[in-house]
Amino acid sequence: MNCAICGKRKAVYIARVEGTELEVCEECAKYGKILKPIKKIVKKVVVKREKPEAEEFVVLDYAKKIRQARETSGLTQEEFANKLNEKLSVIRKVENGELVPSLKLARKIEEKFGIKLIEMQSEVSGEELQHEKTEVATLGDLIEIKRRKSH
Numbered sequence: 406m407n408c409a410i411c412g413k414r415k416a417v418y419i420a421r422v423e424g425t426e427l428e429v430c431e432e433c434a435k436y437g438k439i440l441k442p443i444k445k446i447v448k449k450v451v452v453k454r455e456k457p458e459a460e461e462f463v464v465l466d467y468a469k470k471i472r473q474a475r476e477t478s479g480l481t482q483e484e485f486a487n488k489l490n491e492k493l494s495v496i497r498k499v500e501n502g503e504l505v506p507s508l509k510l511a512r513k514i515e516e517k518f519g520i521k522l523i524e525m526q527s528e529v530s531g532e533e534l535q536h537e538k539t540e541v542a543t544l545g546d547l548i549e550i551k552r553r554k555s556h
């Protein structure tokens with residue numbers, strides 16, 4: 406917002422000039438009576454961090470578990486695939502560890518064969534803990550430096 410009087414400089418005060426409240430620059434404020442400084446509009450940036458839902462992921466040894474579940478049930482890969490309404494090629498790749506099954510498929514296998522393929526992981530554990538550790542280390546370093554200087 407520019408000064409209401411000169412229009413050139415940035416308005417910094419609200420001043421009463423000849424009975425009218427105007428937003429004026431520092432120079433033009435002299436023509437009237439300064440009422441108050443213009444508040445800087447500080448946009449509060451609220452970083453909305455969505456609380457991470459516990460993330461679901463397929464276990465690392467899914468291939469072994471799925472193969473075992475299939476073999477325990479005495480099914481061939483083809484029968485297994487049919488039971489799950491999946492392509493045989495998908496089941497083959499999954500059992501070979503070449504393809505991580507989708508959560509949907511993993512859940513289907515869990516339900517039909519009573520095995521555990523999906524685990525939950527909260528995002529908080531990994532990254533944030535590491536971040537905290539880094540900060541602590543930095544603070545420690547500072548104290549160390551201060552000590553060294555004072556001696």
Ligand SMILES: [Zn+2]
Nearest residue numbers: 408411430433
């Ligand atoms: Zn002005």
